[in-house]
Amino acid sequence: GGVNGQEIRDDILKIFHKFHIDERSSHFYEQWHQKLHNNTNPDDIVICEALLSYLKSHDMGQYWKVLSSGGITKERLLSYERKIDLEPYYAPEYIPDFENFLVVLKKAHSSTDLIIMGQHASRLLGIDLNNKLNEILANLGDWDVIKQLERTTQFRGWLNEKIQNTAENDSLKDLFYLDLGLEYYQRQQIEKIIHIDVGIGNLFREVEMLLDNAIYSFKWRELEICREELRKKVHEKGVCNKDYFAALQIKGIIERIKRCLGEVQDRSNLVIQPRAEKLGIGCKCDPALITIFTEEVIRGSMFFALSMVIKKIEPFYRQALGFQNWLIISPCVQAVGKVVHEKILKTVQDKEYSEPTILITEKIGGEEEVPANVRGVILVKNSNYPDVLAHVSVRARNNKVLLAV
Numbered sequence: 001g002g003v004n005g006q007e008i009r010d011d012i013l014k015i016f017h018k019f020h021i022d023e024r025s026s027h028f029y030e031q032w033h034q035k036l037h038n039n040t041n042p043d044d045i046v047i048c049e050a051l052l053s054y055l056k057s058h059d060m061g062q063y064w065k066v067l068s069s070g071g072i073t074k075e076r077l078l079s080y081e082r083k084i085d086l087e088p089y090y091a092p093e094y095i096p097d098f099e100n101f102l103v104v105l106k107k108a109h110s111s112t113d114l115i116i117m118g119q120h121a122s123r124l125l126g127i128d129l130n131n132k133l134n135e136i137l138a139n140l141g142d143w144d145v146i147k148q149l150e151r152t153t154q155f156r157g158w159l160n161e162k163i164q165n166t167a168e169n170d171s172l173k174d175l176f177y178l179d180l181g182l183e184y185y186q187r188q189q190i191e192k193i194i195h196i197d198v199g200i201g202n203l204f205r206e207v208e209m210l211l212d213n214a215i216y217s218f219k220w221r222e223l224e225i226c227r228e229e230l231r232k233k234v235h236e237k238g239v240c241n242k243d244y245f246a247a248l249q250i251k252g253i254i255e256r257i258k259r260c261l262g263e264v265q266d267r268s269n270l271v272i273q274p275r276a277e278k279l280g281i282g283c284k285c286d287p288a289l290i291t292i293f294t295e296e297v298i299r300g301s302m303f304f305a306l307s308m309v310i311k312k313i314e315p316f317y318r319q320a321l322g323f324q325n326w327l328i329i330s331p332c333v334q335a336v337g338k339v340v341h342e343k344i345l346k347t348v349q350d351k352e353y354s355e356p357t358i359l360i361t362e363k364i365g366g367e368e369e370v371p372a373n374v375r376g377v378i379l380v381k382n383s384n385y386p387d388v389l390a391h392v393s394v395r396a397r398n399n400k401v402l403l404a405v
Helices: 001-017 028-039 043-057 058-071 075-080 092-109 112-138 145-164 171-191 199-220 219-238 244-271 273-282 287-291 293-299 302-321 391-400
Strands: 328-330 338-344 352-365 372-378 400-403
Touching: 001 028, 001 092, 001 293, 043 058, 043 092, 058 273, 075 112, 112 145, 145 199, 171 199, 171 302, 199 219, 199 293, 199 302, 219 244, 244 273, 244 302, 244 391, 273 287, 273 372, 287 293, 302 391, 328 391, 338 400, 391 400
Parallel strands: 338 352, 352 372, 372 400
Antiparallel strands: 328 400
């Protein structure tokens, strides 16, 4: 499961590097690349099939025909967190590689691996847990994603108890693989509905379940406190309560969760990145891939899904509380420099400024680098801003650069 998700992110980069596809400019392939990195879902199978149909026929009508038959409209493409509003350009030499990529997408978004993991672990689960697992497997295609998330979250709780009480190492392996498969499946489910307006109540249900699952995996006391406090406040006051102080308390818990997400990034950089660099250099890997290794690990985790859902909740409480339009994504002690206006951050991400600079920009996609000698970046249009684990947010945090909206 999780391996296949990482394979999607790895393989699209391989195609880009093989054909020297520009990752800096705005075109269909880069837009789809960003969507795949941010929230791949079963729609990507249809998009890939539509792309191949166009590349084989050189007929853009075929592209839209396949999309339409798969239930994907222009409006749906625009609704993604990383929207797709451009058509592909013709490059028939891409066909063999995207045919292979289609196999990877189908493998990742099918539930074959999860079913196999369930079969291997079934002898260890007992009648009751097997019945509960079969209920999950019987509803893999359920339209009610929130309900399916509840089923899998509950089951992971029971499975964790089973793991804690299992002494045989050989048995633990199959239980661990099933748990990992369920974790990845849940992340897929979150990504499947991230671009849909499910309502503030369901968003909070998602956050609670994501916190549950993160705690199952990491046993982190700080997250436990956040979950307990959030559950208490939401159940006591309700998510749409107009009480100012109740809303302020919930907003405070959200900020505490965001601080945890920042800590995840910091800890991962300390623990994972030095080893990734040593191995990467030893294996003569692409330096650009070594640099983003830890980020990609986090992108494949529950924490990244949590950051995306938190981002959808924040505007509701900022409006409810009458907060000013300031949001600090990457804090710093001090940011001093010459103020420079650049309309789009991406156009200057490779530039080195001659003196300390504060950039005022109108558009940040989320995947940009922070330009050299920049001490702060301020986004003045807050209709679409990067979440706390977006690439640009991580880069700003690592370099102690202010990033504010």
